[in-house]
Amino acid sequence: MSKFSCGIEKTGSVFQVKISGVIDEDADFVPYDLGGATEVSVDCSGVKGINSCGIREWIKWISAASGKKVIYRQCPKVIVDQINMVQGFLPSSGFVESFFVPYFHEDSGHEKNVLFSLGKEYTSQGEIKAPQVQDDSGNEMEMDVIEAKYFKFLKK
Amino acid sequence: MKIHYVDEVSPAEVVKAIKTFSADHVVSRLSPYLTYLEQESFRLKQNPQYFFTEEFIRGMSLDCTNIYFSGASDKSRMLSEVETFLKGKGNSSLLSASQAVIEELYMNAVLDAPRESKLRGPQTSHKQCHLFLSFTPSVLVISCTDFYGSLSISKFVDRMNEVYSRGAGEAMNRSGGGAGLGCVILFENSTSLFIGVKKGQMTRFVVWLPVKASHRQRERIPKSLHRIEIE
Numbered sequence: 001m002s003k004f005s006c007g008i009e010k011t012g013s014v015f016q017v018k019i020s021g022v023i024d025e026d027a028d029f030v031p032y033d034l035g036g037a038t039e040v041s042v043d044c045s046g047v048k049g050i051n052s053c054g055i056r057e058w059i060k061w062i063s064a065a066s067g068k069k070v071i072y073r074q075c076p077k078v079i080v081d082q083i084n085m086v087q088g089f090l091p092s093s094g095f096v097e098s099f100f101v102p103y104f105h106e107d108s109g110h111e112k113n114v115l116f117s118l119g120k121e122y123t124s125q126g127e128i129k130a131p132q133v134q135d136d137s138g139n140e141m142e143m144d145v146i147e148a149k150y151f152k153f154l155k156k
Numbered sequence: 157m158k159i160h161y162v163d164e165v166s167p168a169e170v171v172k173a174i175k176t177f178s179a180d181h182v183v184s185r186l187s188p189y190l191t192y193l194e195q196e197s198f199r200l201k202q203n204p205q206y207f208f209t210e211e212f213i214r215g216m217s218l219d220c221t222n223i224y225f226s227g228a229s230d231k232s233r234m235l236s237e238v239e240t241f242l243k244g245k246g247n248s249s250l251l252s253a254s255q256a257v258i259e260e261l262y263m264n265a266v267l268d269a270p271r272e273s274k275l276r277g278p279q280t281s282h283k284q285c286h287l288f289l290s291f292t293p294s295v296l297v298i299s300c301t302d303f304y305g306s307l308s309i310s311k312f313v314d315r316m317n318e319v320y321s322r323g324a325g326e327a328m329n330r331s332g333g334g335a336g337l338g339c340v341i342l343f344e345n346s347t348s349l350f351i352g353v354k355k356g357q358m359t360r361f362v363v364w365l366p367v368k369a370s371h372r373q374r375e376r377i378p379k380s381l382h383r384i385e386i387e
Contacts, residue, residue, distance in 0.1 A: 022259075024259065025263065025267070026228070049252070049255050049256070049259065051256070051259035051260060051263065051338070051341070052259075052260060052263070052337040052338035052341055053338075055324075055337060056328060056337070059325070059328070077252070077371070078252065078256075085324055085340075085344075086323075086324040086325050086328075086337070087323050087324065087325025087326065088325040088328075089325075102248070102249075102370075102371055104370045104371070104372070106370070109247065111247060111248055111370075143372075144249075144370045144371045144372050145371060145372055146372055146375055146376070149375070
């Protein structure tokens, strides 16, 4: 299981952050302080997992950007689940620019993670325009989420 | 020991029912595992010690693994052994639920249990914690045992109730740390959760996970919650 890693690029007060690995009790966000940022974008594509300690550390870290523009990108399901479950995981001034939705075909068992992007597969009002997805054999796949629950964060 | 039946209720309502009805087992009539859950609940009612036997966690499975750990330096090895055991055995839904469960069980055994034990008095030397995985084509059983026996199940349930009623963010704001979020993550990723304590001796968590369910199917399976306490 890959360890936590974080990289931050600053262009003036615009911070671009990339987080990878498992965010657990050993994850140290202290070196990646967001003080002074007016905009923070977080690339979550490399996140493999997060536990309850990791969630607390993330919230403490991202709260430094409270009131600023915060953008989460390429969020895997584990991150979307926390956005939905834990108030403050995505600051109220933030939004999700893209996230992954698992698709599944029951008979074949094939799975795919499909990227939904703001303006394409969903709107800022939370309307979903789900794409048709096929597995490698051409079978139509279904969204493998409870939609009302998974897309709840889009309605806020 | 009391068994309380529910119908189609949310995980939050299952947790609430433990307290509201002073139940030891909360089981949904709509669970696909109802017969087996009833059987095990009745058996535990007659003999709570059965929960702490290998028979309870192994079931009929011959595909099992034992992993021992003590602290942070063992975590990487522990996770690697779990990954090896589960390789090729399930879909991404099973793997992500297992990962989430094991993370929280690990933290409870290594961080919470010794802390709670210290609050109760001087610590004695303790055996390594024991993670046991048992696989069948229909269910994965994950069991984690620590030898502190310091868990208060009632406090555990109260924390979960607080997270469900106030929201995880609010609950964390109020208490700072150890606010019950881990308990809820554990339960949300389990289909059946058994919590047993032999006070001052051992605490065991046992989680059942359906093997073949997709993410959506897994979330739709009604949950059950069970507590076993021996003084």
